[in-house]
Amino acid sequence: MIDANLRHLRVFLAVAEGGSITRAAELCHVSQPAVTQAIAKLEAEAGTALFTRTTHGLFATEAGEVLRHRTSRALDALDTQLTEFAPRLKLTATRAQLQALIAAAEAQNFSLAARRLGVSQPTVHRAITQLEKEAGRALFQRSPFGIVPTRGCANLARIARLAFVELEQARAELGDLSGREVGQIVIGAMPLSRSHVLPKAIVAFRKMRPNMAVKVLEGSYDELLGGLRRGEIDFLIGALRDPAPIGDVVQEKLFDDTLVVLAGRDHPLLGQPLPAADELANWPWLVTREGTPTRAQFEAFFSDAGVNLPRGLIETGSVILMREMVQDGRHLACVSRAQAEGEIERGLVEVLTDNFSGTRRPIGLTLRDGWEPTPAQAQMLMAVRST
Structure with a gap:
């Protein structure tokens, strides 16, 4: 389903919801042969029948119901966003145009977007220009350094990407029904x-x-x-x-989870009650980078005690580096218990204290x-x- 165009999917939904090729043709403003052709193409891509044909109409098979549900979720979100720009976009925007929009919004450069899609730069530029013409507004702000999507454009690109992800999930579920991992x-x-x-x-x-x-x-x-x-x-x-x-x-x-303090086997503080904050501040430490919950709790421990942070902190998120550094018998490391569980279980490090900050984090x-x-x-x- 990853390659199905949006018009075929809209026709498919009309048939699935109305059970009639005739009604679907009227609703989508296409001919009945066009509806039949769209359904046949989708069934060929799915590798299975999407409808059971009866004298009373067409009824979605299990595979058809999977595709109907995912397609409905994808297009409901996408159409709402397209309509906010311009009602006509719901009818005119193509998959290729939206893929160009997504690539340009993420790369913020037409040439890089074209390379990502495997097409020429003029192709991407033309797709964006067509969307802007239908929307009646600029989607990007041009500058000497590249292009920046407007807020509305960035949101449309995100919603369009999620719609295509929804169709990818339909593809995975259809594969599941036929016993294939997709x-x-x-x-x-x-x-x-x-x-x-x-x-x-x-x-x-x-x-x-x-x-x-x-x-x-x-x-x-x-x-x-x-x-x-x-x-x-x-x-x-x-x-x-x-x-x-x-x-x-x-x-x-x-x-x-709790925070633990890791030490090497020969650290002088092992086997003693947890020292006061002012004594711990004298030892060299390895900690996670600023802005992480672990770092915030580490700093709060010393701040609450009215003690300055240890000097010369080594910032790292690597438990392997922490494990090796504490073997010198001097360095200490503050880290999540869950993150260091493997090293602790294997006896590669010692735990100086099992609940360093006195708090637990979800x-x-x-x-x-x-x-x-x-x-x-x-x-x-x-x-x-x-x-």
Whole structure:
């Protein structure tokens, strides 16, 4: 379904909802042969019948119902956004034009957008110009440094991308019905999940879906959140934010995590009660970067005690680097318990204190609001929740 054009999908919806080729032709302002041809093309792409033909009309098969549901969700959101620009765009905007819009909005350069799509630069420029002509307004602000999408254009590009993601999910579900694994599951993983929770969840998922491709993306929270909102990532796993960062995502708590202080086997403070903040400030530390929840709790520990932060902090999100650095018997590391669980279980590091900040932070899933997972995505979520 990834290559189906929007007109064919609109015709398909009209048939699915009305059960009649004649009524669909009238509603879509096309001929009956055009409707028949559109349905035949979609069925060829799906590799299965989408309708059961009877004397009383056409009725969606199981595959047809899957495509109807996903297509309806995709076009409802897209058409609402297109209509806000200009009512005609709902009828005239093509898939190729919207793909050009998405690429240009993300690359902020026509040449880079063209390279991403594998077409010529004039092709992208022409597609954008056609959309602007129909919309009666500029979609980009031109400058010597490139192009910047207007706020409305950026939102349209995001909604259009999500609509195409919805159609990708239809493709995956149709493959599922025929016993084929289609597409891949993309997970945005923050550091603490990559070392303990996620590996076990993927192993459990592999037993259910041995052939499904899984892609784990790493990056800062802001980068991963952007990918989630654009539909490039299916869900995030890691520390939750309070409040949720934006209204179009929802958070689901899985468990509470604590901060631990890691040390090497020969550190002088091992085996003693937790020293006061002023004594801990004298030791060299490895901590996560500024802006992370772990860093905020680390700084709050010393601030609440009225003690200046340790000097010469080493910023890193790598547990491997922390593990190696603390072996010198001097360095200490402040990190999420879940993130360091593997090193702790294997005896590669020692825990100086098991609840450093005295607070607990929620760890869980971040999902797009209104997202409906495919069966494979739902099984991955189940594996994560079970773990």
